[in-house]
Amino acid sequence: MALAYGPDTRRHHLPAVLRAPFEARTWREFGYLLLGLPLSLAYFTLAITAMAVGAGLLVTFIGIPLLAAGLAMCRGFGVVERARARALLGLRIPSPTPVLAGSGKGTMKRTAALFKSGESWRHLLYALLHMPWAVFAFSVALSFWAYGWSFATYPLWRWVFPVYAGTGGLQLYGDRDHAIYLDAPGEIAATSLVGLALVLITPWVIRALAMVDRGLVIGLLSPSRLASRVSELESDRGLVVDTAAADLRRIERDLHDGAQARLVALAMDLGLAKEKLTEDPQAAARMVDEAHGEVKIALQELRDLARGIHPAVLTDRGLDAALSAIATRCTVPVTVDVDLPQRPAPAIEGIAYFTVSELLQNISKHAHAHTATIDVWQVENRLMLQVADDGRGGAAITAGGGLAGLAERLDAVDGILAVHSPLGEGTTVTAELPWRVRN
Incomplete structure (x- = not known):
């Protein structure tokens, strides 16, 4: 069972907006977005090629195993993406159920299992949908990051322009008649302030983009709700069976060590009392009296045991x-x-x-x-x-x-x-x- 995490007790001297550009989370998510573009291009290209070739060769029956191989390849992409999300986004999701489990050793059975698996088709959908999103996320994240840090540090590298470009600073506008350069002290300060604002905004933009990626991974690369529910029910069934077995062992132990042992002793005492009934009636009467007390105790133990199984008052x-x-x-x-x-x-x-x-x-x-x-x-x-x-x-x-x-x-x-x-x-x-x- 999962429990909620306690509040973060660490003390921070800076507000979150000033800490965010330097936090490890921001840089991990930024790296995730940058790495997503080349990977998504590879996924998209390979998936489209495999599906197109497989579909084109369906008339020769070679296309069926090719399509199945393409689906298996997309499931491999999912393994990489889940590992990447775990390492850079801290997102831990279970792997889908293997499609070959219980499907037999035949090639046709394995191929059919891949086609019947909805998770395989969701992995293919991820390979196709993630590419346009990755292009957008890469462009936005890199633009904010590059413009923010370059403008914020503009006073430190402005010397490059007069030394190597023969201009007073970064050109803001220019045509054949006019040119505007950021070279005045006020313009340099304003550029740096704009860059600082972008630097402070960029982490939140990156986190928003990464949140969409989290949704894609959870929605398309995690086990289906039905499969998760089946697994959960199987686990719960095992727990119920174990609990029932433990309860039965407890009842057997309580009977053996409690009421059963007491009744055995009671039977022995009554046997001895029977033997002494003619020889020593008074001793026999005392033993019967003691046995009567033992019977009351045994009855109380049996009542307690019955109450522990299911109390009558509850029913x-x-x-x-x-x-x-x-x-x-x-x-x-x-x-x-x-x-x-x-x-x-x-x-x-x-x-x-x-x-x-x-x-x-x-x-x-x-x-x-x-x-x-x-x-x-x-x-x-x-x-x-x-x-x-x-x-x-x-x-x-x-x-x-x-x-x-x-x-x-x-x-x-x-x-x-x-x-x-x-x-x-x-x-x-x-x-x-x-x-x-x-x-």
Whole structure:
């Protein structure tokens, strides 16, 4: 699950408009735009040639493998472009699914896979569309950069004109009768100021142009939404299976180490009491009394285990009653506020219950809080949960931690977990779940 980055805590003594011309980001994006022109010309030329030759030879059946080879070549262009965007734009996008995966070893199957892949055609479209854009972006970025820096530094290199060109400065206008040169002190200062303004504007122009490139790469060279969704669902399915297996192992362990062991001991005690019933009735009565106590403990353990699987109060009375029940078992006073127009689907209701239950356990064990609150409400098609405490704070989603596991479980059903926990100011955990109506 992805979380938002915190604010940049570095202190800058200069405003952004003065820092931008010298920032590494500006120069990386400028290099990206400059490099884009020769690469896009090569992509466009090779793609057009491959498609034209392949289409022209379709009548001989040689064109089909040529067209497929052209599509494969365009996918290779995508590899280069994604690497370039990652290195210079900081844009990290996953590679599309390989078209040959699961398509067999035959040449015809591989060729058909390339033609059926929408990502292959989007790579071809990128090779064709990026060339005119790259020409425009290259021209604009280089013009702003060159004119800006040359005008801004004009007082430093103006000496070239009287020494080598025999003129007083840079010629602004000229015909057979008149010529205007930038050689007066005021004109030199004005030129430098215009250049400085262009230098300050250029980074923002470059960033705007690079933003369009980002859109092209994301839109045409990234996996399709359908493929991404399928991959996400496969990952979520694996997580659900692993979670279910872990829950089954926990139940088996609790039964084996708890109620089962206690019932075995109870059976042995009752057997001994049966043997002593005729010889020592009083000892047998004491053993039966002890066995009765063991039965009560075993029943309580079984009830706790059943409650951990799915509490009866949740099934019978819903989230309000179930959350109020677990709130009474927390080590700090908990206020519960559930405002729902109707009960959600049982699966969503169960996930919401166990999410709050685990968060309350964290409060009892780690928060050192005095009070806590539980709020549940609906916003459009989302079920919102918020558990807050006034403890020591400092909670975070870390790999392998309890909150990370909880976030993964929510993510498996398109849910979101957000944690706000500044040190010394308590912890607020907000969870979103999809709202599904009970059938």
